Amino acid sequence: MLFFISELFLTYISYLECSIYFLIKHIGILLAFVIYYIYISVGYELGIFGEITENNKKICMVSSFSMNSIDSIGSDISDIYDIYYSLENSTSSISSLDKNSSEVIIKMKNENEISSSKSLIINEFNSRKNSTDSDNFNYKIKRNISQEKINSKNGSKSDVSNSIGYESFRNKNKEIVERQRNLLSNIINKNLTKNVNNTKKDIKNKNKKTIHKNIRKAHSLFIEIAFFYPFFILITIILTIIYSYMKKNMEENTIQGKNGQWFYKCSLETSDMAYNSLELMILIFTLIKGKYVVRCNCVYKCTRYITYSTIIGIVFGPTVNVRNDANKYFKIKKYKKCLLHNSLSCGCPLEETDENLEPLIKKYILFYKFCTTNINIKHGKIRYLSIKSKLNIVKK
Numbered sequence: 001m002l003f004f005i006s007e008l009f010l011t012y013i014s015y016l017e018c019s020i021y022f023l024i025k026h027i028g029i030l031l032a033f034v035i036y037y038i039y040i041s042v043g044y045e046l047g048i049f050g051e052i053t054e055n056n057k058k059i060c061m062v063s064s065f066s067m068n069s070i071d072s073i074g075s076d077i078s079d080i081y082d083i084y085y086s087l088e089n090s091t092s093s094i095s096s097l098d099k100n101s102s103e104v105i106i107k108m109k110n111e112n113e114i115s116s117s118k119s120l121i122i123n124e125f126n127s128r129k130n131s132t133d134s135d136n137f138n139y140k141i142k143r144n145i146s147q148e149k150i151n152s153k154n155g156s157k158s159d160v161s162n163s164i165g166y167e168s169f170r171n172k173n174k175e176i177v178e179r180q181r182n183l184l185s186n187i188i189n190k191n192l193t194k195n196v197n198n199t200k201k202d203i204k205n206k207n208k209k210t211i212h213k214n215i216r217k218a219h220s221l222f223i224e225i226a227f228f229y230p231f232f233i234l235i236t237i238i239l240t241i242i243y244s245y246m247k248k249n250m251e252e253n254t255i256q257g258k259n260g261q262w263f264y265k266c267s268l269e270t271s272d273m274a275y276n277s278l279e280l281m282i283l284i285f286t287l288i289k290g291k292y293v294v295r296c297n298c299v300y301k302c303t304r305y306i307t308y309s310t311i312i313g314i315v316f317g318p319t320v321n322v323r324n325d326a327n328k329y330f331k332i333k334k335y336k337k338c339l340l341h342n343s344l345s346c347g348c349p350l351e352e353t354d355e356n357l358e359p360l361i362k363k364y365i366l367f368y369k370f371c372t373t374n375i376n377i378k379h380g381k382i383r384y385l386s387i388k389s390k391l392n393i394v395k396k
Contacts, residue, residue: 001028002024002025002027002028002029002031005024005028015243015267018266018268019240019244019268022236022240022268022271022272023237023240026236026275027232030229030232030279030282031229033283034225034229034282036286036306036309037282037285037286038221038222038225039300039302040286040289040293040307041217041218041221043293043296043300043303044289044292044293044296045214045217045221046214046215046218046298046299047293047296048296048297049292049295049296049297236275239268240268243267243268243271246267283310283313283314284314286306286307287307287310287311287314290303290306290310291307294307330364330365332357332360333352334352334355334357335350335352335353336350336351336353338350370390371390373385
């Protein structure tokens with residue numbers, strides 16, 4: 001709206017009108033660009049890149065609290081995340097635990113964890129080795145060997161006694177192996193449980209830090225803009241005041257062009273180029289983030305159209321500044337006759353005429369419009385322009 005209001009002062013003939021045009025134009029354009037940048041930047045920080053998955057932490061966190069959760073908790077996002085994580089733990093599935101366990105097993109290949117597990121197993125094994133069960137077992141083995149020697153003297157009963165001693169030894173050996181296997185399994189399970197908890201805690205902290213970072217950036221964005229935009233307005237006003245004291249008088253600022261027309265040259269036109277460059281930079285930053293946001297979920301739909309509009313603004317921005325100056329977009333050249341040959345086709349280098357060609361340009365543009373218009377609305381009546389009516393102009 002401010003930009004369109006500024007167009008009322010486009011044909012300025014004094015510094016006051018020029019300064020009003022300069023102020024309203026750039027304040028309005030920058031306000032629109034800042035709004036675009038806010039939408040894109042917030043989507044860049046809070047959106048979800050790619051497809052939404054069930055395990056996405058932002059989705060799970062947002063789904064975990066009610067609509068009034070933020071108001072009741074306040075601005076501390078840590079409390080929100082703790083609520084989400086407690087609910088996640090209460091409803092976690094076995095598959096997620098298996099996934100964490102597999103990650104832990106990979107991490108247990110760490111040299112420190114392996115060495116600590118070995119130390120625990122060796123210590124436990126030594127304690128078991130010196131225990132009473134081990135003494136009893138050794139005693140029973142010796143007793144079985146002695147019994148075997150006695151039975152060897154008994155002739156036909158020796159084979160049976162040998163097989164009984166062997167079976168007893170084998171069963172007891174299996175018992176010891178099974179006991180050691182259970183001991184190793186218990187130690188590994190304890191380490192797995194410990195590392196699963198540590199891994200889940202690390203994942204929680206990592207996701208928490210990421211979300212904290214996104215929220216801080218989104219929060220600081222509004223603070224920065226709340227400072228930057230009023231500062232921009234203040235600088236612009238100060239600049240116009242400074243130029244008002246430095247400007248030349250009206251006669252010196254009114255100059256004559258090549259076509260003989262007089263026009264007012266405003267001293268703010270140089271600063272206008274610098275402001276245009278600043279606005280172009282904002283568009284470029286918006287486009288860089290917008291290319292990422294258009295591939296995100298959980299963002300406003302308008303971000304897509306803002307990104308496309310930004311591309312158009314960057315490509316056609318310089319053309320828009322041309323406005324309605326026909327000399328900028330309509331090609332027409334007229335030369336003076338050669339002084340030597342009094343001709344335009346002699347081949348000598350010709351000089352462009354100083355004649356004002358603007359009336360001719362306007363008439364030729366009207367001629368284009370007339371030849372390409374098929375329906376004419378005049379005095380509330382619709383009239384079809386036939387080819388015959390157009391050719392009658394040539395006859396005249």
